[in-house]
Amino acid sequence: xxxxxCWEFKKCGREExxxxxxxxxxxxxxxxxxxxxxxxxxxxxRACVYITGTFCAGVIQGTYREKAKECGECDFYxxxxxxxxxxxxxxxxxxxxxxx
Numbered sequence: 001x002x003x004x005x006c007w008e009f010k011k012c013g014r015e016e017x018x019x020x021x022x023x024x025x026x027x028x029x030x031x032x033x034x035x036x037x038x039x040x041x042x043x044x045x046r047a048c049v050y051i052t053g054t055f056c057a058g059v060i061q062g063t064y065r066e067k068a069k070e071c072g073e074c075d076f077y078x079x080x081x082x083x084x085x086x087x088x089x090x091x092x093x094x095x096x097x098x099x100x
Contacts, residue, residue, distance in 0.1 A: 003083075005030075005045025006054075009076045014055060015045075028053040034097040039084050049077050050093045064090050 007013070007030055013020030014027035029035075029051045032044030039046040048054050049071040054061045056074070061067045071077045080088050 003040040003046065005041050005043075006048040006076050007045060009079070010056070012055070024055060027055055032097075034100040035093070036100065038093060038096050039080060039088060046080060047093050049074075049080075050090055 005015070007015040007018065007027060012018070012027065014024055015021075015030040016026055018026070018030075027048075029044035029048040030042075032047070032051050035044035035047045035051070036042060038044070041047065044051045048056075049067060050064050052061070052063050054067075056067075057070060061070070
């Protein structure tokens, strides 16, 4: 079962075909196919914290290390941590993405 992705939760409009794509472009999380299925999401939609170049809080985000503090305050990321607990780690995401 596909669960809500970051662009649906945040209503950012940067998913493929989204309303803000002409202005801001497609978010890397929305097209990161190696993440498809991770934590039951589409592409990188439930792994946005681990994907470089996402666009949150009005700025292009950097690497996971650079994003960690801001993402730690994100409602969506905290929901993912509640739902997936210890399965939501950068290591588990990297293993998952490499298998794709």
